[in-house]
Amino acid sequence: MRGLSARVLAGCAAAAAAISDARADLLGDFALQKVLQASTQIFGEFSIAISNTSAVAAPYETWMSTIPDDTPLARLNIPGAHDAATWNYTAATQAALSYATRCDGDAPYPAQVYRTQRLSIHSALSAGIRFFDLRFAFDPVDDALVFWHGAALLSVRSSVEDVLFAFYEWLGSHNSETVLLSFQYEGGTKEGASFDARAQAQLVQILTSGAARAYIRQDGGGRLGTLGESRGKVVLLRRFDLDDEDVQARLPGLHMGPSLWPDNDKDGFALVYNETTNATAYIEDYYEPADLGNNSTVSENVAAKLDAVRAHLEKAANATATGDDADAEGGEEGDSLFITFASAEHNANTPPVFPETMALGNGTEVTPDGGVNQQLAAILRDMQGSRLGIVVLDFFEEPEDLVGLVIGS
Numbered sequence: 001m002r003g004l005s006a007r008v009l010a011g012c013a014a015a016a017a018a019i020s021d022a023r024a025d026l027l028g029d030f031a032l033q034k035v036l037q038a039s040t041q042i043f044g045e046f047s048i049a050i051s052n053t054s055a056v057a058a059p060y061e062t063w064m065s066t067i068p069d070d071t072p073l074a075r076l077n078i079p080g081a082h083d084a085a086t087w088n089y090t091a092a093t094q095a096a097l098s099y100a101t102r103c104d105g106d107a108p109y110p111a112q113v114y115r116t117q118r119l120s121i122h123s124a125l126s127a128g129i130r131f132f133d134l135r136f137a138f139d140p141v142d143d144a145l146v147f148w149h150g151a152a153l154l155s156v157r158s159s160v161e162d163v164l165f166a167f168y169e170w171l172g173s174h175n176s177e178t179v180l181l182s183f184q185y186e187g188g189t190k191e192g193a194s195f196d197a198r199a200q201a202q203l204v205q206i207l208t209s210g211a212a213r214a215y216i217r218q219d220g221g222g223r224l225g226t227l228g229e230s231r232g233k234v235v236l237l238r239r240f241d242l243d244d245e246d247v248q249a250r251l252p253g254l255h256m257g258p259s260l261w262p263d264n265d266k267d268g269f270a271l272v273y274n275e276t277t278n279a280t281a282y283i284e285d286y287y288e289p290a291d292l293g294n295n296s297t298v299s300e301n302v303a304a305k306l307d308a309v310r311a312h313l314e315k316a317a318n319a320t321a322t323g324d325d326a327d328a329e330g331g332e333e334g335d336s337l338f339i340t341f342a343s344a345e346h347n348a349n350t351p352p353v354f355p356e357t358m359a360l361g362n363g364t365e366v367t368p369d370g371g372v373n374q375q376l377a378a379i380l381r382d383m384q385g386s387r388l389g390i391v392v393l394d395f396f397e398e399p400e401d402l403v404g405l406v407i408g409s
């Protein structure tokens with residue numbers, strides 16, 4: 001706690017030069033506690049160790065500590081959490097927030113449509129997750145940037161900035177680790193919302209504050225780099241565009257703007273995140289098997305998604321074999337980043353395939369082979385030792401060995 005408060009609150013400490021250092025330190029600690037408290041609805045409780053709160057053991061809490069510094073991040077197998085902020089979005093949470101959502105009632109669909117996780121971000125970190133998919137927009141009164149999934153407001157209390165502070169604090173006490181944070185501007189939140197100048201300015205302020213400069217890797221952007229230079233830091237993936245290109249160019253991290261990200265592409269796509277170096281990410285984000293029509297079975301949906309996942313993982317595994325120059329981060333597949341989303345839904349289908357149904361199936365009658373997660377675990381058992389890249393999961397804790405299978409221990 002002290003490390004973060006000393007750095008983050010350097011500004012406050014300067015203003016309080018007249019009071020003793022000890023008092024400033026004390027106030028810093030209290031201020032940090034207040035921010036962490038504010039972050040809990042999205043980040044989760046800081047004080048509770050995972051081994052006490054769930055069945056997931058914590059053998060991967062510092063799994064990056066044994067990996068050499070010079071390892072390119074593109075070559076790591078990294079488990080990720082899709083829509084990580086939705087973990088407490090139950091019917092009760094939806095009801096509790098209904099007064100604020102769209103300012104005029106409930107989100108339009110049942111909570112299951114939006115919920116893709118059960119365990120908090122803090123629990124995910126403890127379990128070894130190092131990539132987080134996060135979606136932000138203004139709160140219902142356009143005051144602070146908060147987290148949403150589509151029309152589902154996930155909390156009014158925990159702001160984007162609060163949650164970032166919680167990540168910084170976690171990294172401060174886990175400085176062998178790095179976390180990749182994907183920030184996406186979420187459209188369709190409420191009537192008339194857009195990523196307007198005020199929202200952009202607030203986001204830039206959050207991503208360039210003193211705290212951000214201390215904890216988000218700053219090196220000009222457009223370069224994924226190595227684990228060594230990323231330890232104890234956030235690596236930012238920017239799934240948003242700013243109107244001011246000069247400001248955009250000065251932000252840290254990789255720019256993966258929405259125009260570069262085709263919607264629901266079954267075969268995956270290549271995204272060049274730096275046109276100077278041609279550094280490329282290969283991405284599979286086939287989130288809805290819409291081409292099955294709306295009267296398909298759950299098993300058919302799971303199979304369609306799994307086909308896309310398997311093909312993309314094989315592509316990543318094959319890229320290792322052809323990669324020749326580990327130092328160049330250019331367009332060579334061998335040195336590129338692979339991101340495979342194992343998460344999907346088909347809510348419009350009859351019966352609806354909610355994210356949870358897709359990931360975990362719906363019992364042995366409906367899905368004898370399980371959902372995507374169970375079948376993915378079987379695929380990963382056969383691929384141990386292969387390069388996978390980032391594998392983004394829904395309900396990552398099920399089956400229990402899934403995260404470990406991605407890391408490839």
Ligand SMILES: *[C@@H]1O[C@H](CO)[C@@H](O)[C@H](O)[C@H]1NC(C)=O
Nearest residue numbers: 047048049050051052053058
């Ligand atoms: C689990 O909780 C118990 C009781 O609250 C506590 O004594 C113990 O230290 C905790 N264990 C861990 C690993 O946090």
Ligand SMILES: *[C@@H]1O[C@H](CO)[C@@H](O)[C@H](O)[C@H]1NC(C)=O
Nearest residue numbers: 040041044045088092093096
């Ligand atoms: C999770 O949601 C429930 C129901 O809305 C709420 O009572 C609880 O405080 C939430 N948990 C956290 C950590 O915010």
Ligand SMILES: *[C@@H]1O[C@H](CO)[C@@H](O)[C@H](O)[C@H]1NC(C)=O
Nearest residue numbers: 220221222223274275276277
């Ligand atoms: C692309 O990478 C080069 C070399 O690392 C860097 O100088 C440049 O700023 C990057 N461009 C963008 C748009 O990030």
Ligand SMILES: *[C@@H]1O[C@H](CO)[C@@H](O)[C@H](O)[C@H]1NC(C)=O
Nearest residue numbers: 275276277278279330331332
């Ligand atoms: C990047 O790709 C373009 C188009 O394929 C090519 O013209 C250019 O030479 C490449 N640049 C680098 C640095 O590889």
Ligand SMILES: *[C@@H]1O[C@H](CO)[C@@H](O)[C@H](O)[C@H]1NC(C)=O
Nearest residue numbers: 290291292293294347348349
């Ligand atoms: C499935 O339902 C969705 C939502 O109602 C609709 O947009 C889509 O066109 C339907 N697909 C087919 C093939 O009918």
Ligand SMILES: *[C@@H]1O[C@H](CO)[C@@H](O)[C@H](O)[C@H]1NC(C)=O
Nearest residue numbers: 293294295296348349350351
């Ligand atoms: C598909 O499902 C819809 C909604 O349940 C139903 O109205 C329709 O008749 C079904 N179509 C077919 C071809 O089964």
Ligand SMILES: *[C@@H]1O[C@H](CO)[C@@H](O)[C@H](O)[C@H]1NC(C)=O
Nearest residue numbers: 311312313314315316317318
């Ligand atoms: C990966 O390589 C194997 C063996 O060379 C090949 O059979 C397979 O088609 C490749 N898969 C992809 C997706 O490129």
Ligand SMILES: *[C@@H]1O[C@H](CO)[C@@H](O)[C@H](O)[C@H]1NC(C)=O
Nearest residue numbers: 351352353354357362363366
């Ligand atoms: C799971 O299957 C049962 C029995 O077929 C069905 O009644 C239920 O609606 C299904 N639940 C989901 C979420 O698909």
